[in-house]
Amino acid sequence: MTPMDDQDVAQYLKTHPQFFDRNPELLEAIYVPHPYGGRAISLAERQVVTLREKTKALEAKLGELIQFGEENDAISEKVHRLAVALAGAKDFRALVQALYFHLRDDFAVPHVALRIWERSVQTDGPETEALSETQRHAVFTLGGPQCGPAAASPFVALFGEAAPHVRSLALVPLGSTRIIGVLALGAEDPQRFFPEMGTLYLRRIGELCAAAAAVRD
Numbered sequence: 001m002t003p004m005d006d007q008d009v010a011q012y013l014k015t016h017p018q019f020f021d022r023n024p025e026l027l028e029a030i031y032v033p034h035p036y037g038g039r040a041i042s043l044a045e046r047q048v049v050t051l052r053e054k055t056k057a058l059e060a061k062l063g064e065l066i067q068f069g070e071e072n073d074a075i076s077e078k079v080h081r082l083a084v085a086l087a088g089a090k091d092f093r094a095l096v097q098a099l100y101f102h103l104r105d106d107f108a109v110p111h112v113a114l115r116i117w118e119r120s121v122q123t124d125g126p127e128t129e130a131l132s133e134t135q136r137h138a139v140f141t142l143g144g145p146q147c148g149p150a151a152a153s154p155f156v157a158l159f160g161e162a163a164p165h166v167r168s169l170a171l172v173p174l175g176s177t178r179i180i181g182v183l184a185l186g187a188e189d190p191q192r193f194f195p196e197m198g199t200l201y202l203r204r205i206g207e208l209c210a211a212a213a214a215v216r217d
Helices: 008-013 043-088 092-106 135-141 156-165 199-212
Strands: 031-033 040-042 111-116 146-149 167-172 181-187
Touching: 008 031, 031 181, 043 199, 092 111, 111 156, 135 167, 135 181, 156 181, 167 199
Parallel strands: none
Antiparallel strands: 031 040, 111 181, 146 167, 167 181
């Protein structure tokens, strides 16, 4: 008779789940090494250890989900406050001030630059300054919010004197059917805005900004 190997034993137990029901004494009689020590333990004890490990893994996963949920709730609340502030702005200058204030204070974004075109707005700020051909072409090819390193980006110049300190940035085109501007967010931390990060909230901020700018002179 050909002796059974590990695979044969495992397959037999899988296809005969009642084996230990018929032989319950084996659960206490068979001893296996403890996974975290040199002593031997019964199969029943080993199963308890395995269940505890699975429970810890599930608890850790649940903790992560709760943390993500809390973080998303906090960001949603910040976006809501920004939306309320933009809706309450009486004119374009007040809108810009509200946008900059909330992005810098609420979202802790140190450098913010806004550029709007195709709008006749009254402002003494740089928000209506023309972009270079390279910048405008880049905006129209974004296709949505983009994050990444600031090095070699044509948009770093939008941050003025702070440009040499910006190491990562997020670019948010404003407008859906027609692009009317761009919102640039800069950070001195190279990892603040990275290519793989989610852009859902950036997209929402862009939509809010575009909608508010479209109805204010």
